[in-house]
Amino acid sequence: MAFNISEFRSNLIGDGARPNLFEVNLSFPSYVDNANRQLTFLAKTSQIPGSTLGVAPLFYFGRELKFAGNRTFADWSLTIINDEDFSVRRAFEQWMNSVNNHAANYRDGAAYSPSQYSTDAFVTQFDKAGGILKQYKFVGMFPTDLAPIDLDWGTNDSIEEFGVTLAYQWWESVDSTT
Numbered sequence: 001m002a003f004n005i006s007e008f009r010s011n012l013i014g015d016g017a018r019p020n021l022f023e024v025n026l027s028f029p030s031y032v033d034n035a036n037r038q039l040t041f042l043a044k045t046s047q048i049p050g051s052t053l054g055v056a057p058l059f060y061f062g063r064e065l066k067f068a069g070n071r072t073f074a075d076w077s078l079t080i081i082n083d084e085d086f087s088v089r090r091a092f093e094q095w096m097n098s099v100n101n102h103a104a105n106y107r108d109g110a111a112y113s114p115s116q117y118s119t120d121a122f123v124t125q126f127d128k129a130g131g132i133l134k135q136y137k138f139v140g141m142f143p144t145d146l147a148p149i150d151l152d153w154g155t156n157d158s159i160e161e162f163g164v165t166l167a168y169q170w171w172e173s174v175d176s177t178t
Contacts, residue, residue, distance in 0.1 A: 017125060017133060022046060024078060026121035026141070028091050031098060031110035035091035042088055044161060045079035046123050049136055049171040075165050076121075076138060082149060082160035092146050092164055099142065118142045121166070122174070140169035 024043035027036055054069030080088050098111035111117035121138040147163035 014127060018128065021126040021128065023124045023126070024121065025124070027119050028095060029098070029111065029117060029119055031108070031116075032091050032094045033087070035087040038083065038087045039080070039091075042081040042083065043078050044081050045077075047076065048123060048125065048134070049076060049138070050074060051171070071170075073168065073170055075144065075167050076141070078164045078166070079161050080164060082162055089146075089149075089162060092143055096143050096146060114140065118169075121168075135174040137172045137174050138166070138168040139172065141166045142168075 023040055024046050025036070026039055028034065028039075050073075052072050052074070054072060056067045056069040058065045058067065082089055095111075095117070098108040099117050100107060107117075118140040119142070121141050123136050123138075124132055125134045127133050143164055144167045145163070145165035147165075149160050149162045
């Protein structure tokens with residue numbers, strides 16, 4: 001097939017999806033200070049989730065045969081803009097501290113079982129007119145890593161950010177047409 005820019009453009013539906021048109025919605029557990037609304041606005045980066053289907057190899061007369069294995073899901077990472085009241089950071093700190101206390105090395109009673117310390121979250125991709133293109137639901141999510149915030153006397157004219165890594169059980173593709 002010869003190069004044809006008009007044919008390429010006609011096959012790129014809607015001008016292509018844009019990576020900056022997204023929103024994160026995560027409900028913190030009930031025992032954590034409410035920062036749900038702030039997180040929706042302060043989540044600067046995220047990802048549409050991926051997954052990996054494992055391979056179960058079996059050898060037969062020196063020949064490797066491959067069979068489909070189990071699916072695994074990589075952790076989900078967010079970059080959060082830090083505001084001056086530290087509301088979202090404080091919520092993640094409380095959440096993680098309830099799962100495992102810093103000094104005493106115990107789990108808070110409010111976060112004793114997975115149903116208490118895990119929650120669901122959504123990432124939504126929008127079109128250029130504000131309509132929903134695609135939405136993904138993360139099931140059974142909890143934070144595993146809260147990144148440090150770098151401080152520096154030489155850093156001017158910037159706003160603090162920090163990363164959060166969350167583990168989850170699986171993701172579901174939400175059909176935006178239903």
